[in-house]
Amino acid sequence: MSKAMLYDSTLCIGCRACESACSEKWGLPYDDRIAAEERLSAHKLTTVKTHGERFSRRLCMHCAEPGCVSVCPVGALQKTAAGPVVYDADKCIGCRYCLLACPFGTPSYEWNSTQPRVRKCDFCADRQRAGKPTACSEACPTQATISGERDAMLAEAKRRMAEKPGEYYPRIYGLEEVGGTSVFFLSAVPFEQLGLNTQLPDEPLPGLTWAAQSKIPSVASAGAVLLSGVYWITHRREEVRKQEGGEKS
Amino acid sequence: MSTLARRRSAFWTVVFGILAVAGIYGVVLRFTQGLGSSTNLSDKFPWGLWIGFDVMCGVGLAAGGFMMVATVHIFNLKRYKPVLRPAILTAFLGYLLVIAALLLDLGRPERIWHALIMWNPHSVMFEVAWCVMLYTAVLALEFVPAVFEKLGGEAPLRWLRAITVPLVILGVILSTLHQASIGSLYLIVPHKLHPLWYTPLLPVMFFLSAGCVGLAMTIFESWHSSRAFGKQLEVSLLNGLGRALAVLLSVYLALRFTDLAQRHELARILEPGIEAYFFALETALLLLPAVFLFLPSIRRRPGALYACAFMAILGFVTNRLNVSVTGMEAGSGTHYIPKWTEVAVTLGIIAAGFAIFRLAVKRLPIFEPVET
Numbered sequence: 223m224s225k226a227m228l229y230d231s232t233l234c235i236g237c238r239a240c241e242s243a244c245s246e247k248w249g250l251p252y253d254d255r256i257a258a259e260e261r262l263s264a265h266k267l268t269t270v271k272t273h274g275e276r277f278s279r280r281l282c283m284h285c286a287e288p289g290c291v292s293v294c295p296v297g298a299l300q301k302t303a304a305g306p307v308v309y310d311a312d313k314c315i316g317c318r319y320c321l322l323a324c325p326f327g328t329p330s331y332e333w334n335s336t337q338p339r340v341r342k343c344d345f346c347a348d349r350q351r352a353g354k355p356t357a358c359s360e361a362c363p364t365q366a367t368i369s370g371e372r373d374a375m376l377a378e379a380k381r382r383m384a385e386k387p388g389e390y391y392p393r394i395y396g397l398e399e400v401g402g403t404s405v406f407f408l409s410a411v412p413f414e415q416l417g418l419n420t421q422l423p424d425e426p427l428p429g430l431t432w433a434a435q436s437k438i439p440s441v442a443s444a445g446a447v448l449l450s451g452v453y454w455i456t457h458r459r460e461e462v463r464k465q466e467g468g469e470k471s
Numbered sequence: 472m473s474t475l476a477r478r479r480s481a482f483w484t485v486v487f488g489i490l491a492v493a494g495i496y497g498v499v500l501r502f503t504q505g506l507g508s509s510t511n512l513s514d515k516f517p518w519g520l521w522i523g524f525d526v527m528c529g530v531g532l533a534a535g536g537f538m539m540v541a542t543v544h545i546f547n548l549k550r551y552k553p554v555l556r557p558a559i560l561t562a563f564l565g566y567l568l569v570i571a572a573l574l575l576d577l578g579r580p581e582r583i584w585h586a587l588i589m590w591n592p593h594s595v596m597f598e599v600a601w602c603v604m605l606y607t608a609v610l611a612l613e614f615v616p617a618v619f620e621k622l623g624g625e626a627p628l629r630w631l632r633a634i635t636v637p638l639v640i641l642g643v644i645l646s647t648l649h650q651a652s653i654g655s656l657y658l659i660v661p662h663k664l665h666p667l668w669y670t671p672l673l674p675v676m677f678f679l680s681a682g683c684v685g686l687a688m689t690i691f692e693s694w695h696s697s698r699a700f701g702k703q704l705e706v707s708l709l710n711g712l713g714r715a716l717a718v719l720l721s722v723y724l725a726l727r728f729t730d731l732a733q734r735h736e737l738a739r740i741l742e743p744g745i746e747a748y749f750f751a752l753e754t755a756l757l758l759l760p761a762v763f764l765f766l767p768s769i770r771r772r773p774g775a776l777y778a779c780a781f782m783a784i785l786g787f788v789t790n791r792l793n794v795s796v797t798g799m800e801a802g803s804g805t806h807y808i809p810k811w812t813e814v815a816v817t818l819g820i821i822a823a824g825f826a827i828f829r830l831a832v833k834r835l836p837i838f839e840p841v842e843t
């Protein structure tokens with residue numbers, strides 16, 4: 223049903239074909255200088271990172287319960303049923319709460335524009351809808367990046383790990399992190415050596431906000447009752463005081 | 472006017488003029504060059520001084536409005552009436568300036584109205600937007616009687632008096648909700664905000680500390696106005712505000728430390744580092760006034776009372792900047808120091824606040840409310 227991606231760092235040769243295909247898909251410039259920038263930005267929506275002999279990729283993780291979607295005040299970011307987290311630039315007011323909230327540091331902002339947009343990978347939602355793989359996975363010459371049905375991606379990850387038990391760190395990154403993502407990482411070494419954040423909680427982040435946010439209706443109604451009550455008591459007391467004063471005099 | 476007073480007044484006029492020019496230049500840069508060249512914000516640090524100070528502190532510093540409205544109108548403590556209108560004016564101005572700052576900080580300010588029709592009730596920002604909007608409207612209605620009294624207009628005054636009670640109750644609820652929500656904004660970043668500040672109780676902490684600074688600001692502006700206009704406020708009134716501030720600060724600090732202890736993060740205050748130092752500064756600036764204000768001899772001296780209130784205000788500002796900047800740096804993997812334009816615009820906004828307050832107080836019946 224839902225789409226996912228498997229990135230296998232042990233197969234990645236750092237050729238950056240994924241970067242180039244992504245830039246082409248988005249109509250973004252791509253040259254040696256941009257290739258050398260190993261970080262996500264408004265003009266680079268996926269990047270290969272070098273860690274000595276090894277490589278890793280960065281792109282939007284398309285969380286199952288995305289923080290960015292939950293914080294967007296105008297619903298410019300949406301999680302689609304098919305998996306991709308998509309962005310509607312026409313709704314966006316530019317508050318950049320999504321940049322703050324993202325646990326993976328994914329979204330970028332067009333800081334130098336006077337009509338800026340948020341930029342991030344959209345999982346090639348259009349291609350995936352048409353039954354095609356993402357541009358980056360299609361471009362990958364070594365099967366280090368593949369995309370398809372979520373179940374198939376997980377099965378493939380487990381198959382690879384079972385086939386060569388010694389070559390993989392025995393975990394799949396993205397399975398548990400912040401409630402699970404749509405991008406899974408395999409690696410020969412612990413994930414923090416690929417610069418991935420392994421300290422993230424397993425529970426989805428939006429729940430932390432909702433725990434407070436969902437109390438608003440009860441706080442508001444209890445507040446209204448309480449304040450009206452206090453108002454009535456304090457003013458009634460004054461009335462009584464006045465009346466008693468009146469009787470005495 | 473004496474020569475000294477005239478010189479002082481000229482000095483402040485020049486200072487305000489410089490701040491205004493620098494601030495306006497910063498605003499021009501912001502709108503012609505974009506946020507990239509007018510701020511030190513980045514993908515890693517998307518919220519800086521304009522959110523951390525102008526918005527988060529601005530909203531808090533305006534809390535005197537709802538505190539005093541609740542005190543006078545709901546708790547019916549009429550002796551606090553002399554500080555009610557100045558507090559409402561401060562709050563109204565504060566919210567207008569917060570909205571101005573927000574328009575500067577938003578990437579697409581011309582779309583601010585989107586929150587009206589494109590809803591996401593899961594977003595704290597959505598709720599803050601609605602509360603700020605509605606509460607600014609409430610404050611406008613709480614403030615306009617002063618204008619009508621000046622210009623005359625019995626009909627609107629009668630009409631406003633009729634809706635006072637529901638209006639003030641609505642206002643207090645809206646303030647409570649979004650003072651708390653400013654804290655809730657950070658509930659989504661447990662992985663970024665330092666544990667000295669991140670707690671599920673952030674909304675409660677923000678609400679209580681806003682209550683403290685609301686009282687402190689009321690003392691602060693009373694003192695300034697009494698100096699500027701030669702009107703002395705009753706000692707008993709200031710005494711009461713000072714005592715309330717001491718109690719509220721103590722409640723806040725007690726909860727703050729209980730929460731740290733319960734989360735087993737108390738030891739972090741001894742871990743050397745920028746976070747512990749700034750936590751110590753924040754705590755000292757709130758603890759000292761809490762202790763001093765329990766002493767009647769301090770509360771009776773306007774100067775000392777003012778110093779305590781000012782310290783509490785600084786402690787509050789330090790707390791908000793610690794949440795938005797100090798506590799976020801390590802988790803964001805970067806350092807943030809505001810660019811001069813960010814500082815210039817912020818100072819310009821503060822200067823505008825002082826100037827408009829002064830003008831309003833001169834022209835409108837703020838410090839001599841008509842009996843109703």
